[in-house]
Amino acid sequence: AQKITQTQPGMFVQEKEAVTLDCTYDTSDPSYGLFWYKQPSSGEMIFLIYQGSYDQQNATEGRYSLNFQKARKSANLVISASQLGDSAMYFCAMSSPRAGNMLTFGGGTRLMVKP
Amino acid sequence: GAGVSQSPSNKVTEKGKDVELRCDPISGHTALYWYRQSLGQGLEFLIYFQGNSAPDKSGLPSDRFSAERTGGSVSTLTIQRTQQEDSAVYLCASREGVNEKLFFGSGTQLSVL
Numbered sequence: 001a002q003k004i005t006q007t008q009p010g011m012f013v014q015e016k017e018a019v020t021l022d023c024t025y026d027t028s029d030p031s032y033g034l035f036w037y038k039q040p041s042s043g044e045m046i047f048l049i050y051q052g053s054y055d056q057q058n059a060t061e062g063r064y065s066l067n068f069q070k071a072r073k074s075a076n077l078v079i080s081a082s083q084l085g086d087s088a089m090y091f092c093a094m095s096s097p098r099a100g101n102m103l104t105f106g107g108g109t110r111l112m113v114k115p
Numbered sequence: 116g117a118g119v120s121q122s123p124s125n126k127v128t129e130k131g132k133d134v135e136l137r138c139d140p141i142s143g144h145t146a147l148y149w150y151r152q153s154l155g156q157g158l159e160f161l162i163y164f165q166g167n168s169a170p171d172k173s174g175l176p177s178d179r180f181s182a183e184r185t186g187g188s189v190s191t192l193t194i195q196r197t198q199q200e201d202s203a204v205y206l207c208a209s210r211e212g213v214n215e216k217l218f219f220g221s222g223t224q225l226s227v228l
Contacts, residue, residue, distance in 0.1 A: 043204060045208070047216040091157065100165075100171050101146065102148075103208075105158040
């Protein structure tokens with residue numbers, strides 16, 4: 001079975017600073033995908049970034065980057081230059097063929113950006 | 116439509132009643148997922164449809180929950196004899212391929228009184 005763990009239930013960051021949200025995963029499947037989603041107070045789920053297990057380089061999307069450390073089974077999200085609009089819940093998720101391609105989510109981290 | 120559409124957006128029902136939640140995925144997306152999110156919690160997987168394969172029902176919490184996907188497109192999640200603990204936001208999502216991102220609908224907020 002695959003499992004996603006987000007150990008930080010809540011985090012504060014000062015506006016304009018960078019922040020790292022932790023995510024570790026557990027799977028025996030050599031092929032898998034890792035995702036990060038943002039959920040603001042409106043409730044919608046917004047896709048941020050994707051990393052494939054065979055990708056050689058860390059994924060980046062604008063101010064978002066994924067610090068992928070395969071040996072440690074971690075996929076931390078780094079948000080640079082935090083903005084007030086970044087305040088939201090952030091979910092890490094994983095999908096693998098062995099799990100039937102089901103997307104499994106972590107428990108989430110609530111990020112609060114301070115002005 | 117351009118995105119995943121869910122209806123109704125809000126549903127209030129009495130304990131013991133049946134409810135049906137609808138999801139219209141993005142056209143061409145072969146995979147469809149249902150998740151449940153209780154207040155302040157993460158996403159709990161319910162059921163997954165992939166093309167014409169048998170659905171993965173491993174996340175359904177009880178036999179009061181069922182779902183179907185007609186014609187490989189629209190899906191309906193049915194909850195029979197609703198209980199107060201069924202109150203949550205029910206999210207539907209679809210995607211085109213295995214390692215493609217999931218597109219989520221805006222959810223149905225279910226309240227069981």
